[in-house]
Amino acid sequence: MTSSSTSPTMIGRDTESAWLDGLLDGVRAGAPATAVIGGEAGIGKSRLVREFAAGLGPDVRFVLGQCVDLGEVAAPYAPVKGALRALVAQVGAERALEAVGPGRAALVALLPELAASEGGVAGEIVITPGGAGSGQLHEAIAVLLETLSREEPIVLVMEDLHWVDAATLALLRFLLRSLGSSRVLLLLTYRTDDVTRGHPLRGFLSEAERDRWVERRELSRLSHDQVRDLVRSLIVDESPNDQVLDTVFVRSDGVPFFVEELVGIDGCRDEGFVPDTLRDLLLARYERLPEPAQELLRLLSTGGVRVSHALLSAVYRGDEAALDAAARESVRFGVIEVDGDDYAFRHALVREAILADLLPGERARFHARYAEAYEAQAAAGRRRLAAEISYHWLGAHDPIRAFPATIQAMREARAAVAYASAAQLGERALELWESVPDAERISGMSKIELMSRTASHLRHAGEGERSLAMVKAALAECPRDDEQYPRLLRDKALYLAGVGRGGSIPILEEALEAIAADDDADDLRVTVLTALAGRLMIEARLDEAVRIADEAFELAQRIDFPRYASVAMNISAVSRAARGEVERALVDIERSRELAQGEGSALLRYWVNASDLRNLVGDYHEAVRLAEEGLERARKQGVERSSGVILASNAVDPLLALGQWERADALIERGLALDPPAPFRVYLQRAKLWALVWRGDAERAAELLRGYRSTMTPIMAVEMQTRLGVSRVAVEIALATGDVAQAWRDGRAVLHEERLPLAGYAEPLLWALSRVIAAVRADPARVSEAEAAEIIAAEPELRDVLDRLAFWPTHLLWAAFVEAELQGTDAAWRAAVDAASADTAPGFLLPYAQLRLGEALLADGDRAGARDALQSAFAGAVAGGVTAVQTRAARVAMQAGIGLEGATSGDVSRGTAGVAGADDPADAVSELTARERQVLELIAEGLSNRQIGERLYISGKTASVHVSAILRKLGASSRTEAVFLARVAR
Incomplete structure (x- = not known):
C-alpha cells in the first residue's frame, strides 16, 4: 500500500465549515464577526x-498573520x-495610505517600507499624553480595515x-470592540493545551466571549467512523483491514494529525508498527531520514516553525x-513543506x-548562528530584527550580546x-x-532611566499597577539629589492618578521641593506645577488650584512653553468657574485656545474643559459643538480612545439635555467599544445609566450599576465631579x-463634603436628595425608623449647601425644583414649570x-387643571423622548379617570423610571390581603396611619406596615396613587 502525508479531503469538519460560511455571509451583508477556533495540537485548526x-x-480579500514562537517576549x-x-500587496501602498487617512504616520511607524510611498522618512509617530500612541496605531489599523472592507469583505486570520x-x-482586543461598522471576518486560532493558567490569552478569550460579534468553538476529536474515512482517504491503492483501523483509532485518540502520522510511517500494513509514545510518533519520520537531513531539521527547528530559505542558508x-539535498529529503518524507520562499x-x-x-x-550553537544572521540582516537595514536577535543570543546563553539587542528591541517596540x-x-x-559589564555605556542610559522608561511603557500599555510598582522601585534606588528624582516623583503621582488612587498631590509637592533651583530645571518645574494644579482642581481645592495654575502660566510664558x-x-479658568468666577472663566478658557498655538494635546484639553463648562452653565448647543469639534480632532490625531472618550462623554450630556437620545446613545456605545482607561470609561457609564433611567429602563440601569460599581468607586474617591455625578445617578x-434607603445612602455624602462641592454637578444631586426626603416624609415606613429620622432631619443641611451654591448660573432652576419637591404644592410646582421653561434647563425637566404639577392639582381636587398639566407633560415627554415621564403621566391620568390625547394602553404598561407601577392594576389589587383592603378603604377616606390604627384597633406602626405593603403591591408612589389604582381595578 502507498499513502499520502495529508488527506486530500478534510474529514469531520462539515459543521465548522458551514459555520464559517454562514459568518462570511453575514459579513458580506454588513455584520462584522469574529470566529475563535480552539483545539488541542493536531486537531486540524490550520487545515480548517x-x-x-x-x-x-474572488469578492473576498484574504490575509493571514502567523504568530511566532519567540519565547515569553x-x-x-x-x-x-x-x-x-499581505493586504498592502493586494491593494497597493498608495491605496492603503489613502484608506488609513489621518493614521498614515502610525501605519508607517509599523511598516517603515511605506515611507517611500508616503514621500517621507519613517520615524516615530507623535505620542500624546495618556498613552495615546498605541491608540493611534490601533485606530489606524481599524480605519484601514473598515475602509477597505467597504469595497470587498476581508477575512483576517491570526x-x-x-x-x-x-x-x-x-490590538485584537481593540479590534473586537471597534469594527462594528466593517465587513471584516476576524478568524483566530489557538492551541487549547498551551493556554494554561496565567496565560495572557485566557483573559482575552473570557472578554471576547462577552462580545456579541464573537463566536468561539473548539474542534473535537474525530469519531471512529471519521478516523476510518480519514485513513481510507490517505491510502492510495488498498484499504487496510479492520484490526489496523481500530488500532489507529485507539492510538491516535481521534486526532487527525496523529492519524496521518501513523498511516504515514509505513503505509499502515499492520498494527505492529505503532510507536509506544507520542514522542516516538512525532519523531518517526524524522528518525528515518539520513543524518544530514536530521541535522538540517534540528537547525531549522531552532529558527521556528517557518524559516526563509535565505535565512536558513545563512x-x-x-x-x-x-542544503538542497537535505531539504528535499525532508520534504519527501513529509516532515517539512515548501511555502513560497519558506x-x-x-x-x-x-x-x-x-x-x-x-x-x-x-542548541546554543544554533541560536548563536541565528543571532549572527539576524544581526547581518539588521545591519543591511532590511527590517527591525532586534527582538529576534535578543531571543537568539539569550538562547545562546550570551547575556553580553543579548543586552544591546534587548535595548534596541525595546526602542523598536516603542x-x-x-x-x-x-x-x-x-x-x-x-x-x-547586572550580568553586563558597563551596561550604562552600552544602553546609553542609567539603570534608573531604564526603569523610568519601562514604567512609562507599562503605563501606556494599560498596566497601571505594574507601572506604579516599577517607578516605586526606581525611586527606592535613586539618590534624592539625582536629577531623575523629581521626575520619578512626578511620574509616580501621575501613575497613582491613572489607577484612580489618591495621594498624588503631596507627591507632586515633594517633587517641586526636590527640583533644583536653577533655570535649567524650569521645563520640569512647569510640568510638575501644571500636574499639581490639575490634581488640585480635580479634588476641588479650588483656591490652591488657581494659585498654582497661575504660577505655572507665568513660568510657561517666561520660558516660551506655549503648550x-x-x-x-x-x-485656572475651570477652577475659577467652580468657585463662582464664571464670566472670567469663559473668557480665560477661550484665551487658553489661543495660547495653544495649534498644539494638539493642549487644544484637546481646551475642548474637553470648554465643552464641559458650557454644558454646566446650560449652553447645551455650544457644548455639543465644542465637544464634537474636539472629537473630530481627536480622531484625526488617533487619540479617540483617550481624549476622544472624554469629549464623547462631554457631548453626551448636552445631547441628553437637548433630548437627542439616539445621538447620545451612539456616542456612548462607540466610546465604550474603544475599551478606554477606567477613569474615562466611568464618564460614559454614568451617562448610559442616566439615560436608561429617564428612558424607562430603571431595572436595567440598576443591574448595570451593580457591575460598574467596582470600577467607579476608586475613581469617585479622587475625583469630585465623578463622585457627584455617579452619586446623582445612583440616587435616581x-x-x-x-429602594429609598439605598437612594439616601448613595447621595448623602454631598451634605458633608469637606470643601464646597462643584455647583454644576452638586445641584442636580441635591435635587435628587430632595426627592428622597419628600418620599420619606410622605411615607416614613419606606425606611427604618432611624433612617427616616436622619433623612427628614437632613433638610436644613441640604438647604444650606444649596444656598452656598447660589453663585452658579443655573442655581435658580435647581433651587426651584428642590423647593417644589420639599413643599409638594401646586404653587411650588408652577414655579418649577416656569424655571424649566428657560433655555438653560435640560429638556427632560419641563x-x-x-x-408633578398635575399630581399636585389632583391632590387638591382640581381635575381640569390636572388634565391640562398631565396632557402637557405627556405631549412634551413624547416629543422629547422622556419615556419615564410619558409612562407615568399616562398612568396617573388613567388612575384618575382622565383621558389624555395620544395616550394608549401601551403607555401605561411600558416600563417606568421614577415610578414603580404594576402593569395590570386588577392583578395587583387581587394580591392584597383582606386586612390590606380594609386599610386601602380607609386610605381612600383620607385617614392617617394613626387614625387607621384607631379605626381597626391596631397600632399606628402596624398600620404603616400595611400601607407600605399596599404601595409596594400596587406599584404606587403615593397613597393617592394607590387609591386611583384600586378604583381603576374595579
Missing part, C-alpha cells in the same frame, strides 16, 4: 482555515505586520494565538547543494519534538507604539543589567426601583415638572 480560504470567492506585532503587508505577543493581543554550515514544519508538534531532542551545546512589548523588553534588560501656558490657563436609580 486552509480549506475555508480555498473556498473563498515575542517580536511586537509579528502576525499583524505579516497580515498588513493563527496560533498561544504564541501571541502582548502588542498584538492589545545559518547552514554546508554548501548549497548539501520552509515550514508540516506541524508545530513535530518541530517541538525535534527541538526538545537537541543537545544543550547544539517606535512601533508596541508599549506592552517595549515594557516586557525593558524588564528583560533590567534582568540582564503648558495653555494648559495652565485652562486649569434607587428611587426609580423603589415635562417632569408638568407631571
